[in-house]
Amino acid sequence: MPRVENPPWEVFNTYFVQRAAPVIITGSPLFSGRNLTLDDLTRPGPGDIPVSVRSGNYLNIKERRYEEMPLSRYIEEHIRPWEQGAATAADGSALPHYSGNTPLTWEQFEALGLKAPQCFDGQKFDAPRLWFGPKGSATPLHYDSRDNLICQYIGRKHFILFAPSQIPWLYMRDYSPAWSSISDPRKVDLNKFPLFARAKAVEVTLNAGEMLYLPEHWAHFVLNVETSMMVNFWPEMTPAQERKTKLKKDLYQLKLKFAS
């Protein structure tokens, strides 16, 4: 995967957005300034932001449990103990609690001291989403039906990616988001999922201060390799895109109905 230093819009658009090619952008002025610390984020203001926390065996979305709590409590109870090596998941599962996919208002986003990127296609962004988790927290294999700009503010995140051409080998179900029956591509039972042997992955680790452009329909499994804070941005869908996505979801559900 190429790393490009703060490209002008024309370069980013021509070589990556128009070709639906993923890229990592380094050196963006978005990240210039003081590095964020856990102490900054537990102060009143940022620390009061309510976040959604996943627990249980959340790599299996049917077994996922959710709880809402202020960011400061999440950091004190679930991030610091894992950093000090003192924690085991309270419910006995091997996975640390993960605060994933919390929508932020723009006021909350600014309270975190963050700057928004420029949208790459002139549209507005939807509400930014906050992903905060300790080492070992992860998101199972899936793809989304829109382009994604992933901004890494603290720590490193590892991505196992599959281009849209690989989808036939990934045992995908549902649509938008499409989840794979294989939740973790590092541990695949090839007797159960033999076609997966054909799938070619691209692996990349995103560092703090870097931004990943992930085009729509690229499947991803995401692992926090250390305490990690990321905010991602999806461009607002145009009404035509919304209609197309709804149609595809309806068609998928219809296919399921006829198959059963």
Ligand SMILES: O=C(O)CCC(=O)C(=O)O
């Ligand atoms: O960082 C993560 O754990 C998952 C992020 C993700 O799935 C996304 O941005 O679409």
